Amino acid sequence: MNKIVGRALWAAVSVVAALAIAQIAGERGEPVNSMWVVLAAVCTFLIGFRFYAKFIAAKVMLLDDRRATPAERLRNGHDFEPTNKWILFGHHFAAIAGPGPLVGPTLAAQFGYLPGTLWILVGCVLGGAVQDFIILFCSMRRNGKSLGQMAREEIGRVGGFTALVTVLLIMIILLAVVALVVVNALKGSPWGTFTIAATMPIAVFMGLYLRYLRPGKVLEVSAIGFVLVLASIFGGEWVAHHAVLGPMFTLSGVALAVSVIIYGFAASALPVWLLLAPRDYLSTFVKLGVVLLLGAGILFVRPELQLPAVTRFVDGSGPIFAGKIFPFCFITIACGAISGFHSLISSGTTPKMIARESHAWPVGYGSMLLEGFVAIMAIISAAALQPGIFFAVNSPAGIVGATPEAATATITAWGFPVTPQQMAQLADQVGESSLFYRTGGAPSLALGMAHIFAEGMRGAGRAILGFWYHFAIMFEALFILTVIDAGTRVGRFMLQDLLGQIHAPLGRTSWMPGVIGSSAAIVLAWGYFLYQGVIDPLGGINTLWPLFGIANQLLATIALCVATTVLIKMHRARYLWITCVPMTWLVVACYSAAWQKIFSDVPRIGFLARANQLQGLIDSGKVTGAKVAETQTMIFNERLDAAVCALFLVLVTTILVDSIRLWAGILKGSRPAAVTETPFVLTQLRPEEI
C-alpha cells in the first residue's frame, strides 16, 4: 500500500514539474509568477535527488554503510570526526555557496529568465551535483585526499602537476573578477563604501575579543559583529549625507581597486585570527541567514517576473557580455549549475567528516541542489526587476551611452522602456547618486533583493528600500572579500608549493621574505586583472566573467576526468555516461567559448579582434596624445587575456589526452586497473555516536 502511495506521490511531483516548466517556457507576452519557477526547481531537484542520485549511489558507487569512513578510522577530534549528516550538509553547503550562484545567473538574465533557469535545472541535476557527489565519494574512499592528489595518483604525475597549475591560474582570475564585482558595486557609493570599510575594524575587534576577552565564544562574538554591521549600515546613510565624510567615502573605481588590492595583501600576510577568521565566521552566518531570508521573501511576496522568457540578446549582442546563448549562457552560470571549484571542497574538509558512506548522497548531491536553488532565487530577484532598470544598471557606458539620457534612449530602443527620471527616483530611494553603469551583477541583484524584502514589509516607507539595498550590498561584499582574502592566502600557499621545488626556503610558509614575496606576487597577479577590468570601457565583466566561467568549467572537466578514471578502475565502465555526458558537454561548451573569446572576428567577443581594432585606431591616427599609451595598455591586456585563455585550453587538453590514453589502456587490458581505495574495514560506529 505504502509503495503505491509513494509511486502516486512521485508521479504527482513529476507532473507538477512538467506543468511548471511548461508554464515558464510558454511565451504568452504576460508576466509569469515566480512561484512557477520555484515549483519547477523544487520538483525537478526532488526527482533528481530521489531517483538519479539514488541510482548513482546504489548501482555505480555501491555505497556501503558497513564500511568505516575516514572520519571513523582516522578520528582525531579535529579534521576527522564523524558528524551528523544534516549538520555536515549545512557545513558543506556553507562551504560551496559563494558569490558565483548569485552573480552568474544575474548576468545571464540578459538572455531572459528561461535559458538560465533551464540550464540550472539540467546542469545541476545531471552535472554539478553528480560531480560533487562522485568526487566526494572518491575522496572519502581515499582517506579524504584532495583533487590534486587524486589526479596525480589516478591519472599520473602530468595530470597532478597540471591540475595544480590550473587551480592556481583559475584562482587568480576568480579573485580578480569577484573583486571587480565589489568595486563596481561600491564605485561612487559612500554609503556602501563606508559599510564595507566598517566591517574591517569590526572584524579586527571580533578577532581581539575572541582571542583575549572571551576565547572560544565564536557565536557570541559573531552576534555582536552582526549587530555592529547592521549599525554600520545605518551609519552609512548618515556618512553619505555628511559634508566632509560623504566625499571622503566617494571613491572612483581605480581608488577602490587599489584599496581592495592593499586589503588583499594585508589580509594574506596578517595572522588569520585577527581579520580573516572573524570576518569568515560572520560572513558564513550572514550568508546562510540571507539565503533563508530571500527564500522566505520570495515565497511570501511571490513576485512576477518582468523580464521576458527570452530576450533579443540570445543573438550575441547583449550589453552585459557579448556572445550567443550557446556557449556563453552555459559558462556564465557555472556555480549554480556546475562548478569545478566545488570539487576542491568535496575533496577537502567534507570527506573527513562523513560518518556513513550513504551520507554522501544528501551531503554531496543534495547540497549542490540547494546551491542550484540559490541560483534560481538570484534569477527570480533579477527578473523581478523592470527590464529597463535591469539593463540600465548592468550595461556599461561604452555600450549604452555616457549620459543618462543616451543610456535610457538606447535601452528603450531595445524594447525595454526606462526613463532618466525613473532611474533618478530609484537611486534616490536607495540612497545612491546614480545607478547607471553598475556592471557586475551585484547592484541589480541587491535591487531585486531589496524590492522583495521591502515588499515583504509593506508600509515601512521608502527608507526601508535603501536599508535593504545596502544590506544586500553588504552581504555580497562581505563574503566576496572573504573569498578574496582566503583565496589570496591559498594562492600564496600554492605558489610557495611550486616555488619550493625550485628553491626550498621559498616553500616554507613561515619564512617571512617568502611569505611577503609570494603574497605580493599573487595580489599583483589578480590585482592586474582587476585594474584591467576597472579601466575597461566595456565594463570589465564582458572580459573577465567569461574567462572565469571558462576556467571554472574547465576545472570541472578535470574533476569529471578524475571521476571517470576512478569509475573505470572500479570496473563500472558501463556507467561511464554518468560522468562522460556532463564532461563532453563541458568540453564542447568551454572549448567553443574559449575559441570564440580568442579568435572571433567580433571585437566585443574576440580578444585578438579587439586588440586589432584598437591597433587600427592608433594606426589610423584616431587615437592621439595621452590616449595612445592607454590604448596600447588595452591592446596588451586583450592579448594577455587571449594567452591566458589559450593556456587554460592547453592545460586541460593535456589532462584530457593523458586520461584518454589511460582509459583506453585499461579498457583494452594493456594497462592495469589498480584501485587506490583504502581497504575495507568494518565500521564500529554506533548510531548514537553520530
Next chain:
Amino acid sequence: MNTLWLHLRNAGRLAWGLLRELGDENAYARHLEVHGRTHSGAEWRRFSEERLRAKYARAKCC
C-alpha cells in the same frame, strides 16, 4: 502536539549544532575532550591557530 514539539526541538538542536560546527565551537569541544584538557584562553589560542592554519590552506569556493 507532543510530536510537533519534539520535531521543533530536534530541528532547533540541529540548527544550533550547525551554528556551533560552523563557528568551530564543536571542534573545540572535541579537541578538549580528545586531549583531556580544560578550557582556557591559552588552550583556545593553541586550538584556534592549528585549526585556522589548516582551514585557510584550502581554497574557498566561488
